[in-house]
Amino acid sequence: MAAVIPAVTRISSRIIRVLGCNPGSMTLQGTNTYIVGTGKRRILIDTGDSDVPQYINHLRSVLNYEGIDLAHIFISHWHHDHIGGLTDILEEIREKNNNCSILEHCQVWKFPRAQDDLPKNVAVEHLKDGQEFSVEGATVRVVHTPGHTEDHIILHLLEDNAVFSGDCILGEGTAVFEDLYDYMNSLQNIANIQPNVIYPGHGNVIHNPLEKIQFYISHRIEREQQIMDVLSNNRKQYFSEHDLVKIIYVDISEKLVKAAEGNVNHHLLKLLKEEKVKKENSLWQYNDKNIYIKTC
Structure with missing residues (x-):
């Protein structure tokens, strides 16, 4: 609360x-x-x-x-x-x-x-x-x-x-x-x-400002890793932002789904620039041309 x-x-x-x-x-x-x-x-x-x-x-x-x-x-x-x-x-x-x-x-x-x-x-x-x-x-x-x-x-x-x-x-x-x-x-x-x-x-x-800022940075890195994990583990499948939110965001309020989809979209656009993902007809897929190395 x-x-x-x-x-x-x-x-x-x-x-x-x-x-x-x-x-x-x-x-x-x-x-x-x-x-x-x-x-x-x-x-x-x-x-x-x-x-x-x-x-x-x-x-x-x-x-x-x-x-x-x-x-x-x-x-x-x-x-x-x-x-x-x-x-x-x-x-x-x-x-x-x-x-x-x-x-x-x-x-x-x-x-x-x-x-x-x-x-x-x-x-x-x-x-x-x-x-x-x-x-x-x-x-x-x-x-x-x-x-x-x-x-x-x-x-x-x-x-x-x-x-x-x-x-x-x-x-x-x-x-x-x-x-x-x-x-x-x-x-x-x-x-x-x-x-x-x-x-x-x-x-x-x-x-605790420095701890809070580091949490924000780490949270974004973690969210990007989660997106890449879903895509890389399902390389033949295409996903919408909504699909990814339902998989990644656990117990999210319906009121916040649209905002979460927006955040996922920004991550995907960043990954697209880095050629880690590809986009087709508004759907997203892992880019097999990319050699993606998981981090711990």
Whole structure:
């Protein structure tokens, strides 16, 4: 059973977590958003889903109780449960500041994406890999970590050597991704930071970050081995992604089958590039031209 995450949690003197109140099979307890800094002007990381009044009420209460404003809003990536609440939050800021221009009070930042469908009438500045931002009590460095999505970033909090990982690393379970090759590289880049702690986009705080990252890397290697074992042991047979999920993923919830099929497809595309498998009419088969050596 997933751990209970309170609606609002003061994690440290410089971090307050506000839960997005949008639980689900893909969002776990909900999207974690984080207020970062110690002064009057602070940073908000991610904005939850759209049309969730409960989340906006919690965020408003924190801002009012702490007597703070938002200097920057950082979006980790384009998925609706991270950017969807942006317009609601900006409307809240407008009302709080008597309908003054948003840019006078808060800048919105996101790494660019080839086909970005951003909220209308919202000015969003483009982030760059390695860019740094400072507010009182907090300095964050942008690290581009594609894989989960092409525009995904993490934020490295330099004062604590902490990482806000978005959906690259979760507090529970494993993450889905658009590009496995990029995702594996991003995991290694986060490992190279050697963070003391990870604050994920979903799930609880990760206090054993290097162990968690290695688990993610090993899990992907293991999953690839499982796919290759099925194909190599049935070399004359063709398999769909759904066939492979039913064989490899034991006791998987029906709600997660499509996501698992997507992950298997990414593994297969990687293996296809490596000429370890072949594809015919949307079905997959072991490539007999490949000399595949099993690893222990």
